Amino acid sequence: MNIHRRALLRVGAAAGGAFAAPGVVLARNQAVAPPDPTETVRLWPAGAPGGEGVSVVPIVPERSTDPSYRDRYAQYTTDPLMTVVRPARPNGSAMLLIPGGGYRWSVLDKEGFDVARVFAASGTTCFVLRYRLPADGWAAGPDAPLQDVQRAIRLIRSRAAEFDVRPDRVAVLGASAGGHLAGLASARTDAAYASTDSADTASLRPDLTVLLYPVATMTDPYVHAGSRAHLLGAAPSAEAITAYSLEQMDWSGAAPVFLIHAMDDASVPVENSLMLLSSLKAAEVRTEAHLFQEGGHGFGTRLIAGRPADAWPELTRRWAARLDFAL
Template identity: 60%
Template sequence: MAGLAAAGTARAQGGSDRRPPDPGETIHLWPNGAPGEDRVTVTPEVTERSTSPDYHDRFAAYTRDPRMMVYRPAKPNGAAMLLIPGGGYRYSVLDKEGTEIALPFSKAGITCFVLLYRLPADGWTAGHDAPLQDAQRALRIIRGRAAEFGIDPKRVGVLGASAGGHLAAWLSTGAHYQVYQPVDRLDTVSAKPDFSLLLYPVIAMAEPHVHAGSRKELLGASPTPQQIAAYSPYLQVRADTPPAFLVHAYDDGGVPIENSFLYAAALRAAKVPVETHYFEEGGHGFGIRQTKDLPAAAWPDLFLAWAARRGYLGASTSARAR
């Protein structure tokens, strides 16, 4: 598995060469190692959960070498997206909310970067800010190397799902925070996305709508009121927060749909463009593959139409393979 085997042990429950291969291009975020690794003792691990011959379903835990897998389109339209999978800040669900979205989106002309990010409870000096360090650095690499990737530095978006949606919203509202010391010229580049796509995102850190598992992994068992406010992205929305496209299902039993309501309302109050699509059925964590025969299957094309209408893409196209 290019870009993943080096992460540590990979436990497989099945396999087949019918599964799509990972791209050969991997970008390591930190040239001299991730900041604050002195106390980190965890061993990286990537586990394959899929028993199907047709798709991967891997999750990465204890990441120590954060990096991006690059999916370059055959016909790029100049847009780029940083894809941040979820996993409750305990691990990263690489395929369902990463590679399985990157493949069709790259066919639609978007250059995609799937992020393997560090987790807050693994002993990093930055603690709960370690994921934001990686997200900021990743966005800066994409924008700072735009000419190399053949993209427009003013059309760089972020996609986040579940806890990854929290990180994407956190990046959108907190790109101006300096959470690490600059390491090279790329750190002079803006880390703020131009637009965001949030799938069933974790947004609230307070009751009654909090996803308790994500909050515990991010902030510990007893966060202060100040931490709860600071790490609830809807409370940090400003007039310059990037426009957003939100997708959620009413029957989500993991992250209550009110999380999307709160973020959308905050954007609207700040006069930031936002489009929302709330589906009757879908549950939590559906990505693309698990929307089969559900109304939520429409979300990729709805998003691409929105992004094209706002000028983030080239010609309007479809995420479904032709």
């Protein structure tokens, strides 16, 4: 089927610039970003809990001026959702992707759709989470994003047949501050919200956890200061710092964990993963860690092409396969 180039550009503009940034004229045969997946699942059809004091207005800015890729972030989210990325041949596994953004926003592409497409290519049904942020006035404060993660895991499990996945094959992959959030969901056994419907009878803990350059500690000197400030406020109490430091949590009985970090990460020091690794080992959690000499922070999959760290998705798959978990 032949599609006129001008018509294609008009469609891209109508979809929010999925094919070309405003004002960009594409050269013949120039690469364009793939279209967004369109299947979404609202987490809270009756409204997210504790929103009486919320007055923010959601925005999704685009930072990329290159038509070959997108780089958006979601800020001031009030109606959290999952975007479903279905594989051509499902392998029965599900992965909830929790992008980073320092708890200031949640990126959509770099650690969301881009990573989802990589794992969907090998058969995993992926769910990219757009979650609420703790400083936006939600009654649950720092637990508001955790409420969204727990609810998402439960929805995936309760609707496993619809998504063609197994309810005992639900993984989470969190990056940067999203790694902190994934860690909270993996370590904590308590529900952060009151039950709302039958989906909330499902287990809220993941069966496998992948942490990509995670924010782990809330303590100095290795804390990512921006994440701590947006999560706990400018002057958090010692009790809050302890309660939200992953390396100080009780990981007994947690699902297996895979850690990936670059040694030259100048934003979230590698000590975050090293401290957490020590705690996981002490708790006898099945854990594997890969530390790359270079890679920096926030590399996702696109920014490390041709560099050693670009092996992390395949390393993750091989590790999961040894645990009888196809990714």
